[in-house]
Amino acid sequence: MKKVVMVSVFIAFAGFCKAQNTDMVSKSARKAIESSNAIYADLANKDDGSILTRYTEDACLFPPGASPVCGREQIASFFKGGPKVHVTFTIQHLYGNDKTFITEESFYEMRDLDGKKIDDGKVMVIWKNTKNGWKMHRDMFSSNHPAK
Template sequence: MEVTYLASAQSADQRLKEARKAIEASNAIYADLANKNDGSILTRYTDDACLFPPNAAPVCGKENMARFFKDGPKVHTRFIIQHLYGDGQTFVTEESYYEMTDMKGNKIDDGKVVVIWKKTKDGWKMHRDMFSSNHPSK
């Protein structure tokens, strides 16, 4: 029985490592896609995804999310994964910090992110995306 449990735990660890690699790659290009203003950022999300932005109602569905991202600020965003939970097979939850700078490299914000990632036929996609600044709203 121990051998079965150990093998199962090791394979779950491997799946989480693979999921983390895919999520890190997706996070690395996220801001670049947002800066294009052509809706290409939506390729990072499931078809039935929802955003949970700070100080606003949830934004669900590709059409509404496209409106949310359209004409957004041009920024560089870096995500630093703190924890990744889940089975690495169907869903994982990411806890991250973000750092945001303007296009000249001046820091404009930092905060936290919780994303539920869903494994799809096209790979890992964001299914629920909640984020907020570490600073009071202005």
């Protein structure tokens, strides 16, 4: 009997661990993140600060080869005058819960406005559920290629 109880506890624990390591976010949260990702580059290309609508008030970027960029003013400066590009994001995994935070693992592909591929890489974003919906709270990205 003791073995049956122990095996049952182990199976339940293993199931719980598996649930924590797979995509367990709601369809509405996934849709909100996918929608935000779809317009991300368009907002950055406007060069008018509208990209800030994707971020929390106390967000931080972690760009490759640079110090963290935190706060609305610094994030706006980071994007100001940036290259005009199209970016597509392919979500690999979403972890977390719909009440507080979701972590996104994605791949990106960046093209110039003529469609020529410029770069590809990976992204890790921590999304925060705010009163205004899902916003990027921490945004880390890097190329798959060595720095030039």
